[in-house]
Amino acid sequence: MMMARYEVAATVVEHQRRAANQYELILHAPPIAQSAMPGQFVMVRPLRTHAPLWRRPYSILRANPDKGVISIFYSVQSTFTELLSLKPIGSTVQVLGPLGTCFQPVRAARRHILAAGGTGVPPLSFFAARLIPTLQPDEQVLILAGARRRDLLVGLDEFRALGAEVRVATDDGSRGYKGYVTDLLAQALEEPIPSAVYACGPNRMLKVVAALCLKHGVPCQVSLDAPMPCGIGVCLGCAVKVRLPDGGVWYKRACTEGPVFRAEEVVWE
Amino acid sequence: MTPNLQVSLGRLQLRNPVMVAAGTFGYGVEYRDLVDLSQLGAIVTKSLTLTPRMGNPPPRVAETPAGMLNAIGLQNDGVDAFVVETLPRLRAYETPIIASVAGESVEEYVRVAAKLSRAEGVAALELNLSCPNQARGGMEFGVSPELTAQVVAAVRQATPLPLIAKLTPNVGDIVPVAQAAVEAGAEVLCLINTVLGVAVDVRERRFRLATKVGGLSGPAIKPIAQYHLWRVHQALPEVPLVGVGGIGSAEDALEYILLGAHAVQIGTANYVQPTLTLEVIEGIQRYLVDHGIDSLEAIRGVVQ
Numbered sequence: 001m002m003m004a005r006y007e008v009a010a011t012v013v014e015h016q017r018r019a020a021n022q023y024e025l026i027l028h029a030p031p032i033a034q035s036a037m038p039g040q041f042v043m044v045r046p047l048r049t050h051a052p053l054w055r056r057p058y059s060i061l062r063a064n065p066d067k068g069v070i071s072i073f074y075s076v077q078s079t080f081t082e083l084l085s086l087k088p089i090g091s092t093v094q095v096l097g098p099l100g101t102c103f104q105p106v107r108a109a110r111r112h113i114l115a116a117g118g119t120g121v122p123p124l125s126f127f128a129a130r131l132i133p134t135l136q137p138d139e140q141v142l143i144l145a146g147a148r149r150r151d152l153l154v155g156l157d158e159f160r161a162l163g164a165e166v167r168v169a170t171d172d173g174s175r176g177y178k179g180y181v182t183d184l185l186a187q188a189l190e191e192p193i194p195s196a197v198y199a200c201g202p203n204r205m206l207k208v209v210a211a212l213c214l215k216h217g218v219p220c221q222v223s224l225d226a227p228m229p230c231g232i233g234v235c236l237g238c239a240v241k242v243r244l245p246d247g248g249v250w251y252k253r254a255c256t257e258g259p260v261f262r263a264e265e266v267v268w269e
Numbered sequence: 270m271t272p273n274l275q276v277s278l279g280r281l282q283l284r285n286p287v288m289v290a291a292g293t294f295g296y297g298v299e300y301r302d303l304v305d306l307s308q309l310g311a312i313v314t315k316s317l318t319l320t321p322r323m324g325n326p327p328p329r330v331a332e333t334p335a336g337m338l339n340a341i342g343l344q345n346d347g348v349d350a351f352v353v354e355t356l357p358r359l360r361a362y363e364t365p366i367i368a369s370v371a372g373e374s375v376e377e378y379v380r381v382a383a384k385l386s387r388a389e390g391v392a393a394l395e396l397n398l399s400c401p402n403q404a405r406g407g408m409e410f411g412v413s414p415e416l417t418a419q420v421v422a423a424v425r426q427a428t429p430l431p432l433i434a435k436l437t438p439n440v441g442d443i444v445p446v447a448q449a450a451v452e453a454g455a456e457v458l459c460l461i462n463t464v465l466g467v468a469v470d471v472r473e474r475r476f477r478l479a480t481k482v483g484g485l486s487g488p489a490i491k492p493i494a495q496y497h498l499w500r501v502h503q504a505l506p507e508v509p510l511v512g513v514g515g516i517g518s519a520e521d522a523l524e525y526i527l528l529g530a531h532a533v534q535i536g537t538a539n540y541v542q543p544t545l546t547l548e549v550i551e552g553i554q555r556y557l558v559d560h561g562i563d564s565l566e567a568i569r570g571v572v573q
Contacts, residue, residue: 007303050487050488050517052332053335053336053337053541055540096543227330227332230540232299232543234300234539235341236341237330237341238327239326239341251324251327269326
């Protein structure tokens with residue numbers, strides 16, 4: 001059964017500056033705000049242009065059903081994001097969503113490890129906000145966040161405000177551990193607590209995350225990125241190689257059977 | 270006065286000239302919550318092969334200026350799954366279903382066509398003679414008048430359904446291929462399929478598609494498609510033509526009709542504007558009303 005999805009002319013409520021050239025875009029899109037689940041995404045089109053042609057997929061960072069707003073996170077670094085950044089408050093952008101699969105809390109786990117690399121924070125921030133209020137007293141959430149430099153780390157205060165423990169890694173050591181977020185994960189998985197891992201970031205990071213979880217026998221869900229022309233399952237552009245229950249391989253669609261996959265299902269290449 | 274948008278493509282009757290292009294609308298049912306499928310002129314399915322095909326490795330798509338390259342590689346569940354699982358759901362709509370047929374050999378085209386002809390609810394077959402994303406078949410047939418004639422004639426023997434041949438622009442002269450397809454029994458010609466191209470990633474210093482070469486679609490190819498359509502219409506004025514390539518508005522669609530197309534297909538634009546088909550139908554209607562024209566026939570091919 002297909003989940004409900006909506007094509008909405010969403011009103012721009014605010015562009016909130018979050019870091020150097022990074023913004024949280026708040027959009028009024030009530031049907032999407034009411035049904036969005038953590039891990040899902042929206043396809044965004046700021047203007048009817050031929051170049052850029054495609055819509056872009058954005059993970060949902062926040063959804064407030066009562067106010068009817070969602071937000072997404074963008075950094076100004078391309079023609080598309082420039083066009084998006086120039087949308088005035090009160091104007092509309094076409095938004096299609098919510099789309100795709102969501103993170104599923106593993107109820108047997110006592111510790112939920114949310115591992116975010118680079119621009120992978122938004123879906124995990126949304127997930128943490130929905131997960132933490134439902135935790136049992138003996139459950140905890142551990143956030144592992146990695147970025148190239150200190151100024152590229154975003155959203156950490158929100159994780160802390162939710163009461164989660166946050167561990168940070170930067171490639172250049174400008175904040176926290178000097179190294180990769182996957183190093184932090186390797187350390188955390190040595191601690192004897194039944195854990196589950198939920199990860200979003202570059203695919204090369206997720207490949208390492210998946211291997212670590214497999215080694216430790218820890219359930220792992222990953223949100224994968226792929227070029228995505230349509231977002232609704234028809235173009236077959238966002239192919240992800242998976243292993244089928246019968247042992248064969250096939251290409252699934254990141255937009256429809258994903259973006260959140262069970263890590264052991266993915267054939268990492 | 271409501272103008273009459275009905276068109277005849279040989280034996281195939283459409284309520285309006287706006288169809289969706291093969292491979293850009295899934296099997297049709299994928300869009301049912303976003304588009305009222307019963308408003309469309311026809312639905313062309315993604316190309317069907319005899320057995321399931323896994324498709325090409327990723328990356329399979331790359332955005333380019335006003336267009337995109339794709340090398341999906343005909344990923345599909347095979348003709349049997351289509352007939353058993355998808356076709357019954359499509360029969361609920363009154364919109365004609367045109368099944369796109371692909372193959373690596375003449376025999377595969379024939380067997381797929383025969384299976385579709387036995388199924389209930391297929392209004393016509395569109396032969397994909399021109400998919401560039403296959404190791405064998407597809408494109409190889411479409412670039413040669415002789416091979417095109419061979420496939421079309423063989424399928425003609427195997428099906429009573431109306432037959433549409435979809436042509437490739439990747440030839441020096443498209444007219445001999447068009448003539449060969451018609452002489453072998455194609456009642457309708459559809460043009461064009463994607464244009465061969467490559468794209469390069471300068472940071473990684475490699476091709477942006479895993480297969481290196483892909484098919485270009487989108488607004489960038491509209492002038493190429495219109496050139497071929499116009500030439501074929503001049504050479505074969507009696508043959509109903511379906512124009513496809515870069516349509517993103519009613520105006521684009523009307524341009525094709527003015528150049529001689531009976532109908533049009535919307536392809537890549539479905540990805541960025543899922544409801545575009547309905548907008549184009551409405552826009553064509555409005556154009557006819559505004560100009561006091563009562564049918565499409567009055568303007569078809571007037572740009573010579």
